Amino acid sequence: MSDLIKAVEAPVNTNLPELNPGDSVSVHFKIREGERERVQEFKGVVIRIRKGGNNANITVRRTASHGIGVERTFPLRSPRIDKIEIQRRAHVRRSKLYYLRDRTGKRARLKEKRH
């Protein structure tokens, strides 16, 4: 990428942990409601990580009530990201976990990473 493009991009958010696909995370991000600003939490599994400077983002999937899957994509360099906490790391064999979309219940579980 051109150095000129790098020059205008936001700095890397250094207080974010190192993220991997399969991690169960809780993303805290600021949302604006009229004049007020509050922090909302989104918990789920990282199913995709995209790199690319300012465009870097992660997609987090969680299963909401009635087994309905919800996915949200968060730009990693956004000033609206407050913090990301890793709750669990799973052992996965691919970088994009799209296969989780076709699975529900017990089959949608991921094995915990052994250290």
Place this chain on the structure above:
Amino acid sequence: MKGLIGKKVGMTQVFDESGNIVPITLIEAGPCYVTIIRHPKRDHYKAVQLGFGEAKPKHLSGGQLGHLKKNDLPPLRYLREFRVKSVEDLKEGDQLKVDVFQIGDYVDITGISKGKGFAGGIKRHRFHRGPKTHGQSDRERAPGSAGAGSTPGRVFKGKKMPGHMGTARVTSQNIRVELIDPERNLLGVRGSVPGARGSVVMIKEVRKH
């Protein structure tokens, strides 16, 4: 007059003060020099010619060098004329940098679009595609009828047909300036801009807003 010549760097996205993502095109614009002013008295029209991009003297012809030397300007690779309403506010030899524009200004940007080669009617004139099924063969991207039969007995001039597309002068109007970096001579404008990366673009004041 406000205007610049620049080189398209590429696209990225930035965050505005409230954290929204803004898609921008970066242009390395200026410094530009006023190389000549076209006066109505002498040239019968009003325009300002700007020059951009330092070049080695050996890459310019003697005539080009002499033209620039008149105002003690460095050898410049690109010269472009900007039509203006008044020629009073600039002098020959003046320098224009990105700070002639401000964040929030709207500009028109002219460039040479990317070449598409010999393109069919669907890409070139936004024709509709034909049916894929119902016994059709070879009709999916066909141009259709070129006109009526014995009357008029010919195809009208200007009938939209397949042909060469792109590599044409294109102006995108009312583009918002989102970012200015005078140190790096960088201009960031919202959305896309005609042309390939590295191509030369003209940044002009808006005509309609």
